[in-house]
Amino acid sequence: xxxxxxxxxxxxxxxxxxxxxxxxxxxxxxxxxxxxxxxxxxxxxxxxxxxxxxxxxxxxxxxxxxxxxxxxxxxxxxxxxxxxxxxxxxxxxxxxxxxxxxxxxxxxxxxxxxxxxxxxxxxxxxxxxxxxxxxxxxxxxxxxxxxxxxxxxxxxxxxxxxxxxxxxxxxxxxxxxxxxxxxxxxxxxxxxxxxxxxxxxxxxxxxxxxxxxxxxxxxxxxxxxxxxxxxxxxxxxxxxxxxxxxxxxxxxxxxxxxxxxxxxxxxxxxxxxxxxxxxxxxxxxxxxxxxxxxxxxxxxxxxxxxxxxxxxxxxxxxxxxxxxxxxxxxxxxxxxxxxxxxxxxxxxxxxxxxxxxxxxxxxxxxxxxxxxxxxxxxxxxxxxxxxxxxxxxxxxxxxxxxxxxxxxxxxxxxxxxxxxxxxxxxxxxxxxxxxxxxxxxxxxxxxxxxxxxxxxxxxxxxxxxxxxxxxxxxxxxxxxxxxxxxxxxxxxx
Amino acid sequence: xxxxxxxxxxxxxxxxxxxxxxxxxxxxxxxxxxxxxxxxxxxxxxxxxxxxxxxxxxxxxxxxxxxxxxxxxxxxxxxxxxxxxxxxxxxxxxxxxxxxxx
Numbered sequence: 090x091x092x093x094x095x096x097x098x099x100x101x102x103x104x105x106x107x108x109x110x111x112x113x114x115x116x117x118x119x120x121x122x123x124x125x126x127x128x129x130x131x132x133x134x135x136x137x138x139x140x141x142x143x144x145x146x147x148x149x150x151x152x153x154x155x156x157x158x159x160x161x162x163x164x165x166x167x168x169x170x171x172x173x174x175x176x177x178x179x180x181x182x183x184x185x186x187x188x189x190x191x192x193x194x195x196x197x198x199x200x201x202x203x204x205x206x207x208x209x210x211x212x213x214x215x216x217x218x219x220x221x222x223x224x225x226x227x228x229x230x231x232x233x234x235x236x237x238x239x240x241x242x243x244x245x246x247x248x249x250x251x252x253x254x255x256x257x258x259x260x261x262x263x264x265x266x267x268x269x270x271x272x273x274x275x276x277x278x279x280x281x282x283x284x285x286x287x288x289x290x291x292x293x294x295x296x297x298x299x300x301x302x303x304x305x306x307x308x309x310x311x312x313x314x315x316x317x318x319x320x321x322x323x324x325x326x327x328x329x330x331x332x333x334x335x336x337x338x339x340x341x342x343x344x345x346x347x348x349x350x351x352x353x354x355x356x357x358x359x360x361x362x363x364x365x366x367x368x369x370x371x372x373x374x375x376x377x378x379x380x381x382x383x384x385x386x387x388x389x390x391x392x393x394x395x396x397x398x399x400x401x402x403x404x405x406x407x408x409x410x411x412x413x414x415x416x417x418x419x420x421x422x423x424x425x426x427x428x429x430x431x432x433x434x435x436x437x438x439x440x441x442x443x444x445x446x447x448x449x450x451x452x453x454x455x456x457x458x459x460x461x462x463x464x465x466x467x468x469x470x471x472x473x474x475x476x477x478x479x480x481x482x483x484x485x486x487x488x489x490x491x492x493x494x495x496x497x498x499x500x501x502x503x504x505x506x507x508x509x510x511x512x513x514x515x516x517x518x519x520x521x522x523x524x525x526x527x528x529x530x531x532x533x534x535x536x537x538x539x540x541x542x543x544x545x546x547x548x549x550x551x552x553x554x555x556x557x558x559x560x561x562x563x564x565x566x567x568x569x570x571x572x573x574x575x576x577x578x579x580x581x582x
Numbered sequence: 583x584x585x586x587x588x589x590x591x592x593x594x595x596x597x598x599x600x601x602x603x604x605x606x607x608x609x610x611x612x613x614x615x616x617x618x619x620x621x622x623x624x625x626x627x628x629x630x631x632x633x634x635x636x637x638x639x640x641x642x643x644x645x646x647x648x649x650x651x652x653x654x655x656x657x658x659x660x661x662x663x664x665x666x667x668x669x670x671x672x673x674x675x676x677x678x679x680x681x682x683x684x
Contacts (some may be wrong), residue, residue, distance in 0.1 A: 257620035
């Protein structure tokens with residue numbers, strides 16, 4: 090079989106990878122550029138790649154039998170490039186103050202975006218696995234990037250060892266599934282499983298469980314979350330933001346596509362397994378978050394709690410639930426980036442990251458305190474903000490799939506989460522600041538914060554445009570499952 | 583021809599040994615070695631399935647090659663991070679890396 094490959098379909102990924110190499114070279118040969126401007130340059134590359142991927146809006150074609158280029162891919166390409174660009178901009182000041190070797194730093198962020206794109210685009214398990222490792226490896230290095238910071242070293246070590254351990258499980262699971270179904274293509278696996286499943290061996294189910302474990306690690310679901318708080322606390326803050334948004338979103342993009350296309354026929358077998366994971370994740374994430382003293386650890390546990398809500402969308406897998414899940418993920422990523430923007434800006438000024446050190450922030454930087462308040466309220470799911478709308482749609486989709494009890498549990502833990510977010514807000518507004526001086530205004534940081542906050546409000550008050558785009562995207566994975574076999578191999582002209 | 587079961591059992595034993603190593607060892611380098619053992623078990627699995635169940639396509643073999651390559655990259659990366667920790671703190675045991683606790 091000789092499938093001719095149309096390399097142009099991967100142009101955004103080539104652009105990102107090429108831009109990463111370009112950034113390293115620029116840093117090497119043009120030292121006069123300055124460390125901050127390097128970050129903006131990297132962000133420019135990510136934005137360009139995101140724009141380039143818009144060429145394939147409403148297109149549905151394939152790269153070989155390796156990657157789908159359709160609305161689902163385009164949606165996530167734009168989303169991931171947006172996250173990458175935001176992180177580059179937010180890193181600019183932090184990196185120039187505190188880290189060595191900025192060229193490689195930005196290059197690795199861009200490569201992580203390439204990996205994330207590949208995970209969303211993958212049409213079969215090998216592509217997905219390689220993309221997943223590209224993303225993970227970039228993140229391992231970035232987590233340990235502060236060379237002389239002991240916590241960063243330690244975080245990198247833990248993340249790396251546990252990541253390698255979990256990817257071994259994931260691979261063994263792929264192996265068993267390949268053995269049981271004879272294919273690594275999602276669609277073909279789905280076809281085999283939707284036929285007579287009585288003669289499928291238990292190895293298949295073991296493989297499925299192992300894959301869920303491996304994926305659970307990538308998205309930090311309990312009980313595979315042990316590395317999360319340490320990795321989040323030790324990593325440089327912009328990288329914490331990157332792990333909590335990009336790595337999670339890419340994990341779910343892959344999770345959703347794999348389960349919608351390949352494992353949907355077995356939904357009765359894994360639904361309650363995932364539902365159980367979801368409950369455990371919500372409980373541990375939200376309850377342990379209450380006793381945290383460090384803002385990064387607090388956000389780490391809160392992000393674990395959010396993963397619980399997202400898993401609910403997988404447990405209730407249907408087209409509505411898939412759209413709701415992606416919408417909640419986008420809302421969560423935007424909100425989370427807004428929260429991290431505030432944490433990064435505060436750290437740039439003071440170098441502090443304990444929650445009690447936020448006291449009196451409202452007097453010293455009112456806009457920052459307001460931004461962080463909005464972001465935290467949105468994470469807790471207060472009305473007006475993105476968190477409420479997206480959670481509402483998600484819980485509704487779950488309730489329609491007879492998982493009302495699960496939606497009830499999720500709503501309960503949303504209330505619990507409000508408590509620990511309010512602790513931070515109380516420190517900022519009611520605490521007495523140690524000094525009264527105002528902080529200087531970081532214009533670039535505030536611009537980014539304003540844009541993200543606007544996104545939070547947009548998704549909270551008028552989510553329809555975003556929802557329509559998301560629905561177009563998730564349509565493609567559900568439709569292609571029904572029509573498989575009828576598609577052309579490649580979109581050769 | 584040797585039945586496929588033999589290969590699968592070998593692979594399962596290797597995988598379990600690797601898993602035991604990861605959970606029982608304290609030294610980061612030895613944990614890494616155990617992870618490698620697990621990955622090699624995966625490779626045996628893939629090759630066995632490719633040869634016995636699906637001899638006309640190469641998916642399993644190609645997968646095995648990629649797993650080997652990625653495992654090599656993984657070792658390089660992990661050793662660099664372990665070395666960093668050793669230079670800064672003179673430790674290589676994972677239970678001594680305990681600055682952060684929940």
